[in-house]
Amino acid sequence: MKPAELRSQSHLFDDYTELRVQENRNIGLTMQNGDLSRNARSVQSGVSARVARAGYWGFCSTPEVDSPAMERVVDRASTNAKILAGRSQRAGLHLPSTAGKGDHDLQTEHERRSQKELIDFLRAIDDHILANYPKLSSRVLALNNLDMQKTLLTSEGAEAFSMTPRSLLYLILTIEKDGQPIDLMEAYGGLGQFEDRFGDPSELFEDIARQYEHLENKASGIYAEAGPKTCILDAELAGILAHEAIGHTTEADFVMGGSVAGQFMDKEVASPLVTLVDFAHSALGETCPVPVHVDDEGTEALDCTIIDKGVLRHYMHNKESAGHFESAPTGNARAFLFSDEPLIRMRNTAILPGKSKLEEMIASVEDGYYLMKPGNGQADTTSEFMFAVTQGYEIKNGKLGRGLRNTTISGVAFDLLKTVSMLSDDMVWTGSGMCGKKQPIPVGMGGPAIKCTVSLGGK
């Protein structure tokens, strides 16, 4: 559905209103040791309305998408706001007016492949792994495609359509070492439908060979030594650092909730080498993994420079927080399902590259670790963070040594960023992130490799 088809509903809007029609389409395939254990598709679609009235919000959603359903959700959302207003008096919300417009359909231009062809694709990769890596004790391949399609109309005149697809192949390889399973997972793919991200299965074979080599090194590797160490965090870890450790503390709703970043505006919070941006849709001339042009409140999405050369400059906002802080909304209000209300969410959060070469960064470390792949992560309102690290190597006298078993890194982000002494001159995006904050949401994370001091958990 395009915004023009929704326009006829604008007569329903008495108060500030957002009307959103959304459809999330998923394909899920899982192959465990050669057996196709999951072959599924799903669709979640419907319409929602959010109304602001007398200082309160009302929201309502239904899976039916027709005119009576739209009338019903707008009416019920309005009633919900009235119910709250009837219980307590409150000043009206100050919501900056925005009327973003856009039509961003990222559907593939290639001929669509059937689900049978996707299964054949997985089968070919599985056959290759089975034939070439006999030492593996197990292999799991999971293909997940998500197409998120949204149409938005607001009482302020915003009209936006977006179809944002994401296709990911997760590959979990396991090897036995001394009777214990050691695993390594890698995610391939990102923005786009399957046809845009994957071609012939053989195009992945080189990556799989690298993944297997890292797994072997991990299996024969060591546990990290617990405590603080000088580390090179590779790009993927820098990305999750930008997202988890800094990004969340600078979401304006968390700032209003007491995040430590509330005290740091316009103060030095990082090494002057560090600039950290939540990009809306494109960065350094390229489309980001999760492009957002108009957010789910109808605000045109703009880049938000959170830290500029070490100084905290901006928070990420929705309309309500922008009104509270007397700032401009940044286009960070996003909802996952049709039945979800928009929340302040990051889009594509990245530390900008520096000038060093990765090789010279590793060579500069006498005794430390090169940490490459993140697992899950969590951050605190104090900026204390934790990330799992699933792949890495020790560094001794400037040279890479033995592989590492799984470990965890932690620290206080704003302290860690002050220890950053080198950034590599390249930048890598990961498009497989799924952030959790009441609702899940796809996010992009990026960055260069960074040299810093961080605490590790070990044995």
Next chain:
Amino acid sequence: MQLDPHLADATIEALEKAGADKAQCLLKVQDKSEYTVNAGKIDLLRTTENGSMTLTAIVDGKRGTLAQNGLDPDSIARAVDEVIVLAQISQPDEANDIAEGGEAQTFESGPAEPDLAAMYDRIANLLEYSKKHHPRAIYDMLIYDFSSTDLLFRNSNGVDLRERRGLYTVVAMFSSREGAQSSSFNYTVHHAFDADTEVWDRGSFDRLLRENGEQIHTESLEGKFVGDVIFTPDCLDEFLGTITEYLGDRPMITGTSIYKDSIGEPIAFPGLTLHSRPVSDEIAAGYHITRDGTPAQSSTIIDEGRLMTHLLGIYGAKKTGGERAVNDGGCFVVEAGDTQLADMIQGVERGILLGRFSGGHPSDNGDFSGVAKNSFLIEDGRIGKPLSETMLSGNISEMLHSIQALSRERVDFGKGILPWLHTQGLTISGS
């Protein structure tokens, strides 16, 4: 929305006509009402309705699954055609099957409609109570919702199970602030069939809010030691969820589970008995129907330290030759120990009281590491300073064997009932 049982029968009939050897239909209708607090005020009332169906078809031993939330005749007809195609293009597997038929059963629990006024009062009262008793607390997220779920599971073998459940859930994430200092956030969730009881009297709300206020001024540990850890019931719940993941289909089928050959074997301290009780009256957030469409039963997963069951579904059981579990896990009830919490703390020479664990997902071999959050140092039998930047690492299997005691006191979360648990031998390191 209303659930129409005839829709399930008609859909199964259509699937069989379209070529399914075996067919399954799960219909679900859910209405939800939810209050949300932002910046200390109740500022959003959200109501949602949804109706969805999940169809499974098996054709020549090949399985396809399709889920959608459109329940109009046209979209169901399309879904039937589509799931048959999914099955046809799939791969034959003798393990693909559906549940055996049995007696039709209907389960009902909780109210059908929310008491919106009571919900508002409970949450408004909590905000007032917090101002008075926990004045430094700030709610990062506070949500009180009521969901009414009507679920119907039918299949071509004659399974006919229906469950209606009305459930109140309160979720709070909070931190505490004093001047420029703030604590780490903590969170808790409680489920109930009514909105009659004040929120602070449920689960661990009051204790966690109080402790959080004591965690504003933390200290980091210096160095590293191998010490004792007392898991709070809140933290234990998350660990039990992780531990039971090793018992499920994927790790068992791929052979990566550390407990694949452990049925009947001691895997933990003999004083540990862990039940999964989804159908118990004491569990509000339970379930009566498994994901495979069998009537759920309560079970004992670990009996006096011995592993009694894996948590295999029909596919996992057929694939591995193991026994299908009588439930899908969760709804954990750990039997109380014989140690008073105060005595448990007194017995610790050096260790930590672990309020929350922010950690990486454990490896297949059970190794884990992460940060001890909302935690206190215990020294010479006394609770000491609240900690920051403290890391914890160990191995799930070793940790279970090293349990020393379980407390007499337990916390009822509405989804589980859990004690404090004292274990040893974990590596604790400071900054």
